Amino acid sequence: MIYEVKIKKPDGSLKEVISSDRLEKMYWETFYQNENNIGLVTTPKSQVPTWVKQRLDLNYPDSVNSGS
Known part of the structure; x- marks a missing residue:
């Protein structure tokens, strides 16, 4: 059950x-909108932060060029 909400001014x-x-109505509209945005794959591929990639490239330059 959802109760009415009273919004007050600062005074x-x-x-x-x-x-x-x-x-x-607002709740169900948001609910259905969020349901429609969910795809089959809900966990996106995590990306390595740029600073981590740059540090790894500096520490292991051979592994980048060898394709491993």
């Missing part, structure tokens, strides 16, 4: 009231 006065129906 304490009421700025906006968001109804539970509107919050529920």
